[in-house]
Amino acid sequence: MTGSAFAGSSGVLDVPAPAWIVNDATFFPQWGTFLLALIKHGSIETVRCPEGLVLGDNEFGLLIEGGLFVIDGQNRPDARLMLIEFLKRGDLLTSSPGHSSLLQLYPHSRTTCLVVRDRTFEPFKADFPNWDQLLFQLKAGIAEAYEQATVETRGRDQDRIRRVLTLMADHPTSVDSKLGRQIEAGKQLIRDLAGVQKRSATRAFRALEEDGEVSFHGYKRLFFKG
Structure with a gap:
């Protein structure tokens, strides 16, 4: 060629x-x-x-x-x-x-x-x-x-997850929206990349949602405002 x-x-x-x-x-x-x-x-x-x-x-x-x-x-x-x-x-x-x-x-x-x-x-x-x-x-x-x-990655599990979300939000595969940076990813992928166990990840996701940093829409879509 x-x-x-x-x-x-x-x-x-x-x-x-x-x-x-x-x-x-x-x-x-x-x-x-x-x-x-x-x-x-x-x-x-x-x-x-x-x-x-x-x-x-x-x-x-x-x-x-x-x-x-x-x-x-x-x-x-x-x-x-x-x-x-x-x-x-x-x-x-x-x-x-x-x-x-x-x-x-x-x-x-x-x-x-x-x-x-x-x-x-x-x-x-x-x-x-x-x-x-x-x-x-x-x-x-x-x-x-x-x-x-x-x-x-030496911090709390919530911080580890926030770091992964930040890296994904900064990537060109994410796009801007009124709800924040739209990321195509599910909870399992995020917690795997963060190296966090499911039970601890569930608590961390709940805390991030309650703080208004992230909102989940469907199985593999979320919006991040971090």
């Missing part, structure tokens, strides 16, 4: 650079070259719930449409999931943050990514030799987000 046909059919060339690249005087001028190499050697992959996107050591991607939850659920002493980030269009993907456990990538809804797999990794690097430096910065950002999430 040629680069021009690929870009024309998917609109990949319109994908914005991540904020951390935009603010980097070294990498931002290279964004166009990086994107062209990614288009040349990558392939479009669509992920749907409840599937996860699995990436190997030499595999990475670019989120084109939808949203991916970055979750740490391995080797945690309390056996709780921890939501690290909620990736959006233009974010780069890797499951290896530079520490012992691999992160899991799960879609919020139908999500499309441009992925470089192991078989095309070396040809990609030949076209974009600065990948190692870019990857170092990417992993540093993930490690920082991981540490921040670790600190933010």
Whole structure:
């Protein structure tokens, strides 16, 4: 598949650079070259719930449409999931943050990514030799987000749920409404992402509703005013 046909059919060339690249005087001028190499050697992959996107050591991607939850659920002493980030269009993907456990990538809804797999990794690097430096910065950002999430999830279960709601409300998959930010998600997904047990989550949801921070409408829709 040629680069021009690929870009024309998917609109990949319109994908914005991540904020951390935009603010980097070294990498931002290279964004166009990086994107062209990614288009040349990558392939479009669509992920749907409840599937996860699995990436190997030499595999990475670019989120084109939808949203991916970055979750740490391995080797945690309390056996709780921890939501690290909620990736959006233009974010780069890797499951290896530079520490012992691999992160899991799960879609919020139908999500499309441009992925470089192991078989095309070396040809990609030949076209974009600065990948190692870019990857170092990417992993540093993930490690920082991981540490921040670790600190933010030490609070009460209600605070853990509020944090998940805030991340989801800030994501482009949510929309403004008169009742607050409309989020397409059910209580089970929210409590799983927050790492909160059902009984405690029920109390936390009730308290948030009584405070007017959240209102639930149907099985998988809520409005958040936090």
